[in-house]
Amino acid sequence: MISPVGLHRVLEPAGVLPQAAWRLDASPAIAPNEVRIRVERLNLDAASFRQLREKHGGDGARMRAEVLEIIGARGKMQNPVTGSGGMLIGTVEETGRRSPLGLRVGDRVATLVSLTLTPLAVADGLARWDGHSEQIPCDGHAILFARSIAAVLPADLHPELSLAALDVCGAPALTARVVERYVADRAREGDARPISVAVIGGAGKSGSLSLVAARRAGAARTVGVVPVAGERDALEAAGVADAVVVADARDPVALSTAVTTALRVPADVTVVCVDVPGCEHGAVLATADGGTVVFFSMATSFAAAALGAEGLAADVTMLVGNGYAPGHAEFALKLLRAEPGVRGLFEARLAAD
């Protein structure tokens, strides 16, 4: 039997899932439930790109060599230091007759499962990548399993824009779900207190989408926390948060003071979207008793979160941000279409890349 989660592509160690594998079989021949994509571009995740850039001092040739070496050795793009991957776009080249993904040859798609579990082979040596962007022009092929997820890129949005949103589409979906839950619980309990939401890293891609998702889900007051004045100005101009504050998210006291001052209460829901280590304690401290912290940053330390909340005697629910939720791709694209403020932030970011 060909495994729906790709166990048959795992070369070593045997028996683990593709994401945990050291090495995958990226051969182009597909099983009846697989799909082969002709790759057009890889998007490294932010943590991985940052690690590579810092390690190599921004030297594009050395970054390219390391990415090629990783993909060649592992049959997938999984940064061995950060453990993270990214996503890709390409065109459906061949579909197995038993693939349940509903894709057709010629569809232009973005994969919504991580590169860390996607069999991948590069054919062009990544020759068109200068190392200055996490978006890597690439010719090669990738394999989707039966339980993979890929979104067909919509015709009405620029592909770059769609991709940027699809890359982080788990964040607004989960934020909306959590906020909706608080709204429904309070309504049922006759609790008139409004729902307050803080998004750490509010001017970024996942952050700005989470801000508008929270507002649409019923948050009465939202604050976006950003590290520098430039991002503050951009986020204020976008009009997607009720308040915008500058604070160092790694400084627990500064962060919690900034959030609590802006919201006038601690946050019911705090969403961590900023990819720097050490934000766990500040996020916990900024959150009300009975509140929820959603960690979307791949720089989150499990131990720091668990021990931090215990040490602060903080009765907060802490969620590991799951990149998947049903309908997450469509929801993120809908927000991008409906929220000019978010769209403007995305376009400015793409223009700057």
Added chain:
Amino acid sequence: MISPVGLHRVLEPAGVLPQAAWRLDASPAIAPNEVRIRVERLNLDAASFRQLREKHGGDGARMRAEVLEIIGARGKMQNPVTGSGGMLIGTVEETGRRSPLGLRVGDRVATLVSLTLTPLAVADGLARWDGHSEQIPCDGHAILFARSIAAVLPADLHPELSLAALDVCGAPALTARVVERYVADRAREGDARPISVAVIGGAGKSGSLSLVAARRAGAARTVGVVPVAGERDALEAAGVADAVVVADARDPVALSTAVTTALRVPADVTVVCVDVPGCEHGAVLATADGGTVVFFSMATSFAAAALGAEGLAADVTMLVGNGYAPGHAEFALKLLRAEPGVRGLFEARLAAD
């Protein structure tokens, strides 16, 4: 203002939380919201004790000298290599008039926040400690902040037994909360499906308490997963789970097959209580769509959990196990009293130590 989280006790570096501080002020005079404990015993955490013992080749005098040096230099017992601490027991010596902890002078207590953030001074040179145990007889004093937590040791239970349960009391509290939520949601929605719960590492301290907590919270069927036949026999004899299965939690396919077979469906709630790395994917795969995984293992990898669920397109909620919840100490002690099966497992474990 005197900080509820102890910022006023931080000497260096300024502005960080006590846990992150290099040095705390352990002076005995208390602020109005603090409590001073007369210390009776320190319990080093296992990782710290092992590091000290290995560094000094088990030489008790040298281990004692280093622990004294750490506490003297830092004003707290935080092993600079492992970063970890432990807990202490002692007697309440003085309570500030604005302390919210509800303690009375003379109460015999165990601290439930880590030694890594507890101001501590030693008065007896740890003269009664031979270095052979992580339990250090000690005379000295420690300070609790407004937001610290300490549990009064009950008179009807052996202190060792109480301590063993208090050490893991966050797990049954959160398990109960999560299961109760599913029970209430299904009742409200008229959904008659029973709630199924899997506890990975079911025979351990946190695991066995979580199993009985789940059952009391309304789980209709529970399974405990254990790594070896000896634990299976012990857990079956204890009668705290509806089913007991042996599986390697690091093998996602084996784990999910074992759970799904025992419960006849995937678990609504999966609780990970086993302190080995690599259990994230199996836990996700063993959990039903719409279900919840609670990670209590400090060996959990945030990235493996986040990317694993995304890669499996698994619509599961993943919680970082918070060691604190209101009432968690009392709840764990209540379970220990009311559940002879759990108590037997604890006593057997203590006898084996």
